[in-house]
Amino acid sequence: MKITRVSSVVVNAEMRNWVFVKVETDQDGLWGWGEASLEWKTRAVVGAIDDFAPMLVGEDPTRIEHLYQKMYRQSFWRMGVIGMSAISGIEQALWDILGKHKDSPVCELLGGRVRDKVRMYTHLGGGQMSAVYETQMQAGASQFVDLAREVVEQGYTAVKVLLTPPTEPLNSAADCRYAEGVMRALRDGLGEDIDIMVDCHGRHFPANAIEFCRVLAPYRPYFVEEPVPPENVEAMAEVRRASPVPIATGERLVTRFGFREVLEKQACHIIQPDLCHCGGLWEAKKIAAMAEAYYVGVAPHNPLGPVANAAALHFALSTPNFLIQEDMLSDVPWRWDVVKHDLRTEDGHWLPTNAPGLGIEVDEDEARKHPFKQEVMHSLTVRAADGAILDW
Numbered sequence: 001m002k003i004t005r006v007s008s009v010v011v012n013a014e015m016r017n018w019v020f021v022k023v024e025t026d027q028d029g030l031w032g033w034g035e036a037s038l039e040w041k042t043r044a045v046v047g048a049i050d051d052f053a054p055m056l057v058g059e060d061p062t063r064i065e066h067l068y069q070k071m072y073r074q075s076f077w078r079m080g081v082i083g084m085s086a087i088s089g090i091e092q093a094l095w096d097i098l099g100k101h102k103d104s105p106v107c108e109l110l111g112g113r114v115r116d117k118v119r120m121y122t123h124l125g126g127g128q129m130s131a132v133y134e135t136q137m138q139a140g141a142s143q144f145v146d147l148a149r150e151v152v153e154q155g156y157t158a159v160k161v162l163l164t165p166p167t168e169p170l171n172s173a174a175d176c177r178y179a180e181g182v183m184r185a186l187r188d189g190l191g192e193d194i195d196i197m198v199d200c201h202g203r204h205f206p207a208n209a210i211e212f213c214r215v216l217a218p219y220r221p222y223f224v225e226e227p228v229p230p231e232n233v234e235a236m237a238e239v240r241r242a243s244p245v246p247i248a249t250g251e252r253l254v255t256r257f258g259f260r261e262v263l264e265k266q267a268c269h270i271i272q273p274d275l276c277h278c279g280g281l282w283e284a285k286k287i288a289a290m291a292e293a294y295y296v297g298v299a300p301h302n303p304l305g306p307v308a309n310a311a312a313l314h315f316a317l318s319t320p321n322f323l324i325q326e327d328m329l330s331d332v333p334w335r336w337d338v339v340k341h342d343l344r345t346e347d348g349h350w351l352p353t354n355a356p357g358l359g360i361e362v363d364e365d366e367a368r369k370h371p372f373k374q375e376v377m378h379s380l381t382v383r384a385a386d387g388a389i390l391d392w
C-alpha cells in the first residue's frame, strides 16, 4: 500500500477554521482523516501540510512511527506549533488508514481500552464570551451560573470557565474580588458534585497567579489552568509549589521534548496536550507515559472540530492516566453536518465505538459550504487601562 495524496479541507466555523487532513492511498476507497486546526494560523498550517506531502507520497501509510520520524527529523528545523499541528493531522490520518486496513478501532491499536467511557467537560459559552473581558465583566456572575446550569442539564458533570481578568504584573483588589465573586456564585449555584475548572489563559505573572489560586481555593476548583504563560517553566513550577489547588498546563506545548522540562521540574499536576498540536496520537501516548512516571494526569485540550473529537476518544479510551477530556459543545449549529460518524454521548461521557479507524468521515460536499474566512478574533486585543496589550 502506498500514499498517493496528502491534502487539506478548510471549514470555517466562525471563531476558528477547522483544518481537516486527508491522506489517500492506492487502495480503492481507503483513505484517512485527521485534524490540524490551529487558531488564526490556518494558511500557515495548510502550507506546512503541503510542504510535508512530497515526503509522504509513495510511502507505506502503515509505517506511522517511521513517517513521523521522517517528517520530524528530515525537516532539520525543529518545528513549533504550526509544523507540529500539520504533523499531528497527518499522523491521525495515518492511524485512521491503519484502523480501516485492519478493520479495527484505533484505540485497539493503541493498547486497547483501559476504560468503558470517557468523561467530558466543556467551556461555558463555547469560549466566546469568556474570551472578551469586557463582555465577561458586563455579563456578571449570574450569567456564568445560568450558562453552567445549561451545560449541566445536558449531562456534563464538569465545566471550565475563564474568570480571572487579564492583569498587569500585580492584581488590584477589584480583580481578586471579581474572580472570587464569580467562583463563589458558580460553586453556590452548581453545588459540590460539579467540578469547576478555571482557565487563566496564561494571563498572569507568578505573584498574582498565586494570589488568584489562594482566593479561589475555598471554592475547590478542580484545577487552575495556565496560571502563567507557557514560556517560563520555572515560573509555572513556582506557582505550582505555592498553590493550594491543582495546577494544569500544556495546551501550548508540543512534542515529548516540550513536556520534558514541565515534568522534570514538577511544574504541574495535570498536563493538557492537544492531539492536534503535540504531534498526534502516538506522540501524545508517549507524553502521557512520561507523565505517568511522575504521577501526573492527562486532560487533553480540545476546542477544535469534530475529527479532533474522534481522535481524542481513542486516546482517552487507551490511556491509563487520562483524567477528563475537553469537548466543544457549541460553536456552529451545523458542527456535525460536515462529518459522518459513529460517536455517541451519554451523561457527559463519550462511549466507545466499534467503527474501524477513527470512526469519522468528512463530508466534503457539506464542508465546501463553509470555506475559509478570516476569524473575527484575529482583530481583537485585550488592553490594560493605559492601552498596553495584555494576554487575553
Ligand SMILES: [Mg+2]
Pocket: 199, 201, 225, 226, 251
Ligand atoms: Mg486553556
